[in-house]
Amino acid sequence: MNSLTYPSSTQPCATMRRAPARSWRTRALSLAVMGAASLTACAAPSALSVSPAGVPAFSEDMLSPEFWIRRAPSPDAVLLNASQVAAKRERAFGPDGGLVDLRRIPATLTRAQVSEWVREAQQTPIKAAIDEHGQPVTEAMLDELRRNAAVEHIAETSAARYGLSVRRTAMRSLPSDRQFFPAEELRDYESLQAGILFPGEPVVIAHQSADQQWLLVLTTQAPAWVHRGDIAEGSADAVFSYVAKAPGRVVTGDQVRTVFTPEAPEVSELALDMGIALPRADVALGEPVNGASSYASWPVLLPVRGQDGALAFSSALLRRTADTAPGYLPLTRANILRQAFKFLGERYGWGHQFNGRDCSGLTSEVYRSMGLFLAPNSGMQGRSAALNHQLFTAQDSHDERVRALAQAEVGDLVVVPGHVLMIIGHVNGEPYVIQDVPYAVFKDPATLQLRKTKLNQVSVTPLLPLYADDKTLYVDAMTSLVHVTRP
Structure with missing residues (x-):
């Protein structure tokens, strides 16, 4: 399995409910x-x-x-x-377990549902008082970012699309890299930061920003905006089949990185945090992977994004000396x-x-x-x-x-x-x-x-x-x- 595993239970889960006021x-x-x-x-x-x-x-x-x-x-x-x-993992994706089972999201999304996800994503407990330059944040500045959410362009109905994150990427409350803080002395708390997606995490793609640089996605945690270039889009079957694969290596260190490879920059030195589980790549012992022998490393399979944004998969190497395990x-x-x-x-x-x-x-x-x-x-x-x-x-x-x-x-x-x-x-x-x-x-x-x-x-x-x-x-x-x- 990947960094996430879905239950086999057919029970409905609370995929549409969120804790109020971004208490998460x-x-x-x-x-x-x-x-x-x-x-x-x-x-x-x-x-x-x-x-x-x-x-x-x-x-x-x-x-x-x-x-x-x-x-x-x-x-x-x-x-x-x-x-x-x-x-316990199955119950985490069940009613009131705290995680969203994306497989149970309807294949057809409504304007009301997507608009609600936009609203939920915008909730943040951190007041936006000053910007990255120390200047006051005005309502006009926030309105400009909200306009980029393009709520007026949400279709009455649309087909749910699916994807996998291809790198460690920030989840954002609004489609922007602007940084807002509650006070000059509180720059450790950034108002628009809403979490993180790890490589190989699944998402439902629901909407895009007006500048087309951001995607509104529903993650297993919550809805959020992420950089378009960090999501590879594929079929539901491709996405969930990858997630369901048995672990080849589980990251047991605080963070490890894949082996550097100029031959495949999309999987070179990817940051992998503790607990990420990656399937094993189908590579024979000693067979070269991206210009290096695999005999002293662990070959793993990672999602990559093609130039057209489409989901593909690539082998990568984890050093045997890296802090990983063959399973949980x-x-x-x-x-x-x-x-x-x-x-x-x-x-x-x-x-x-x-x-x-x-x-x-x-x-x-x-x-x-x-x-x-x-x-x-x-x-x-x-x-x-x-x-x-x-x-x-x-x-x-x-x-x-x-x-x-x-x-x-x-x-x-x-x-x-x-x-x-x-x-x-x-x-x-x-x-x-x-x-x-x-x-x-x-x-x-x-x-x-x-x-x-x-x-x-x-x-x-x-x-x-x-x-x-x-x-x-x-x-x-x-x-x-x-x-x-x-x-």
């Missing part, structure tokens, strides 16, 4: 950390101490996955077998930890900007390398019908929440409004997490005042002291504790 890309802009319970000196520094890096209750050895693997119960035990993983990794606690820590220190990237990822991108790619598909947004990860949840409301007390976190397992997800964190273990009963987060804000033990440390990367922090805002602890804002690894 809402992220917390700060993390607050206050003193945790006392930790022994051999395990970690005092909870009242702050490391030179500006993170409390932290020691350098916590930055190694082995530190947490040693503490995990039965770290190499398989938590879900292949059939159980496949069942076994779902074990050790693998969850090792996969998550491969992102440690990576720059925070809203909607996969900066060639990176954000909080839900981190969690979804870790699990995708083991065959589990999570929704692309933190809110849906917290309530997806494909996963097991312990939900929390205002009626749940602080102590009840703390007890639940004391029982949390490696790989569980903690969801608060706009953010998701992954449990990596406990030290003296205190839960710790790995998360992709802009800031650590905590109460300085010396001054008892809030102190803000800019992390802006995948980081390891304690959990119980975290704040959702200046007054509310994350534990008290927690809406869901997601038990991803339970059947």
